[in-house]
Amino acid sequence: MRQQIAAANWKMNLTLQQGEQLLNEIIAKPHSLSAHQSAVFAVPFPYLPMAQAKLAGKTNVFVAAQNCSNKKSGAYTGEVSVEILQSVGIQYVVLGHSERREYFLESNQFLAEKLDICLASGMKPIFCCGEPLEIREAGTQNEFVAKQLAESLYHLSAEQLQQVVIAYEPIWAIGTGKTASSAQAQEIHAFIRAALAAKYGAAVADTISILYGGSVKAANAVELFSQPDVDGGLVGGASLIADEFVAIINALK
Numbered sequence: 001m002r003q004q005i006a007a008a009n010w011k012m013n014l015t016l017q018q019g020e021q022l023l024n025e026i027i028a029k030p031h032s033l034s035a036h037q038s039a040v041f042a043v044p045f046p047y048l049p050m051a052q053a054k055l056a057g058k059t060n061v062f063v064a065a066q067n068c069s070n071k072k073s074g075a076y077t078g079e080v081s082v083e084i085l086q087s088v089g090i091q092y093v094v095l096g097h098s099e100r101r102e103y104f105l106e107s108n109q110f111l112a113e114k115l116d117i118c119l120a121s122g123m124k125p126i127f128c129c130g131e132p133l134e135i136r137e138a139g140t141q142n143e144f145v146a147k148q149l150a151e152s153l154y155h156l157s158a159e160q161l162q163q164v165v166i167a168y169e170p171i172w173a174i175g176t177g178k179t180a181s182s183a184q185a186q187e188i189h190a191f192i193r194a195a196l197a198a199k200y201g202a203a204v205a206d207t208i209s210i211l212y213g214g215s216v217k218a219a220n221a222v223e224l225f226s227q228p229d230v231d232g233g234l235v236g237g238a239s240l241i242a243d244e245f246v247a248i249i250n251a252l253k
């Protein structure tokens, strides 16, 4: 079975103390992860060592950065490289979140550079894609997402692609309380998998975890995750509430 993943995206929320408290609460609540299931916590950069220490020794639990530089090292004040992240033990990084695309003008080509640096160093990217509302209303979401995949991913080898987790996040559903229906999520996840199969072959496409993101919460996670091509979720708001995120972990198939 493909890896099923519940990924928390704390964004720019919580103080260090609040983050520690949240992880303490999550750890204390009953949850179990089988071999094909993982939980990932994408926390602000300064909290990475704290989260690593709190979650050390927990099987299938990983800490992620929310971004990394497209440069290897050097005079890029304020940037954080893959090498720096790996030096504090980080194995996952979220790339191309719609907030980075919108507020920091990250393009598909720029993200391709970040993917290359990650994959050359053994860092696992969680690559976000997804359409804005006007594209969904025009019914051209498949074409929009296909272009994001083609421009950021399709130069990768099959072996490299298999290191990438994809998160489909319709922008109109992020932080809005509006969730894609499970049928809408399944439809576009199946489209993404078919597009990957057309480029890399079905055997490769079948191994790629495709997460859904956009107002996932305890109340809708079971139904969303039960869809055959939905392999878990990337979760913003609900990941800041221990009961909610533990229920989301427990909703993984």
Ligand code: PEP
Residues within 6 Å of the ligand: 009, 011, 097, 169, 173, 174, 175, 176, 177, 213, 214, 215, 216, 234, 235, 236, 237, 238
């Ligand atoms: C996200 O941050 O990727 C996200 C999907 O946020 P939310 O769950 O709050 O919609």
